[in-house]
Amino acid sequence: MSKVLLGDVAVEHKETCKGSKDGYPIVGLEHLIPEEITLTAWDEGSENTFTKIFRKGNVLFGRRRAYLKKAAVAPFDGICSGDITVIEAKPDRILPELLPFIIQNDALFDFAVGKSAGSLSPRVKWEHLKNYEFELPDMDKQRELATLLWAMDETKKSYQKLIAATDELVKSQFIERFGDFKSNPKGLEITTIDQLFSVGSSKRVFQKDWKSSGVxxxxxxxxxxxxxxxLVDNELFITEEMYQEYAARYGVPQPGDIMVTGVGTLGICYLVQPKDRFYYKDGNTLCFHSLGRIDSRFVVECYKMPFIREQIEANAGGSTVGTYTIETACKTRIFNPPIEEQQEFVAFVQQSDKSKFELEQTLSELNATYKRIIEENLG
Structure with missing residues (x-):
């Protein structure tokens, strides 16, 4: 085993499309999934200004915002964004099947972040990336590692598919129990959020009142x-005195309330637990305080379903990056079936979540082992 530079075993593949782009799949940064080594999304036949060609087996490295950890193996020839560096193995120096694992690892991404330039949209150049140093075993060991790591990647994907299937099972069970929202074949009550909850936000907390400890x-x-x-590793707090004042004058989140995001990724729900004690930013988050007419746990599950997501997107101008306001939240329409049916569905979801949690734990352990093997053998 010896220390080598990335530039010793790989080159930047520089090839430009000067003719027709017909037949070439198109890959942009948005198609690269953080920490995923295989490419699963691309465009075909779309209008674009890309001219950079990549070949099957090349590694596509997202050089913009390298902290996002985007790098994947190309499964075909295609054209990609200029914000992607195309990396090609030197077969006489490194097994091409191993190169993706050297590039798609935390140590290289940390190196790339350190070498990136630019404040708003930092990018790293191949001239810097090629100086990344790592341990490279002999060819026999490389083959052994590549076989093992690809097998582990395949196992990871199997667990990811099982987790996705669990989510789909919950959605299909919802349709089976309650029917399609638009046609409402079972004639269930459909009402609006403001008939079920008191919807509000918080009293403003100014930035000067943010603290490094407290509530x-x-x-x-x-x-x-x-x-x-x-749980969350929080970094902002307010004083106990301010919390007590706001609790007395305006109220604070109570167990059974639903916190709903109003900016960023819209309509994400968190059901307040008995152990919780916090305050929240006005405008960022809404608070649904139950009027006792629906099971709050059921509402949280409804907000994951397409019929709610579609309403949120429509009110946000066709995307989930707008805002979800008190006014639009109040008008959001929702099923309100008999409480027993709500509770039965919630029980089913909780059992599914338990299975999903176990799968996620196994996947997390597999990821940890995967990263440890790369660190110990290619560090």
């Missing part, structure tokens, strides 16, 4: 993390 102060991004993980 957690959440923005939309923290609500998203809470919805995904049930």
């Amino acid at each position: 957690p102060f959440y923005r939309a991004r923290e609500i998203v993390k809470l919805s995904e993980q049930g």
Whole structure:
């Protein structure tokens, strides 16, 4: 095993399309998925200004905002964005099947971030990237590692498919139990959020009142993390005195309330738990306070369904990067079936979530092992 530079074993593939682009799949940065080594999305026949050609087996490295960790193997010849560096292995120096794992790893991305230039949209050049240094074993060991790592990647994808299938099962179970929202074949009650909740936001907290300790102060991004993980490594706080004052004068989130993101990724819900004690940013997040006419857990699940997502997108001008306001939230239409049916569905979702959690834990452990093998053998 010896230390080598990336430029010793790979080159930047420089090839330009000077003729027709017909028949070439098109790959932009948006098609590269963070920390995914295989390319699963691209465009065909779309209008574009790209001219950079890549060949099957090349590694497509997202050189803009390298901290996003975007790098994937090309499964075909195509054309890509200028913000993608096309990297080609030197077969006499490195096994081409191993190169993607050297590029798609945390150490190289950290190196790339350190060498990136530009404040708003930092980019790294191949001239800097090629100086990344790592351990390279002999060819026999390279073959062994490539076989193992590709097998692990395939296993990871199997778990990802199972997790996705669990989500789809919940959606299909919703349709089976309650029917399509637009046609409402079961004649269920359909009402608006303002008939079920008191919808509001918070009293303004100015930036000068943000503290480094005290009572957690959440923005939309923290609500998203809470919805995904049930916890958040928070960085903003308000004083205990301010929290107590606002609790007495304006109220604070209570167990059973639903926090709903109003900016960023819209309509993400977090059900406030008995252990929770926090305040939140006005305009960023809405608070649905239950009027006791629906199971809040059921509402959280409804907000994951297409019929709610479509309403949010329509009110945000056709995208989920606008705003979700108190006014539009109040008008959001939702099923309100008999409470027993709501609770049965929630129980099914909780069981599915348990299975999904176990799959995610296994996937997390597999990812940790995968990264450790790369670090120990190609560090």
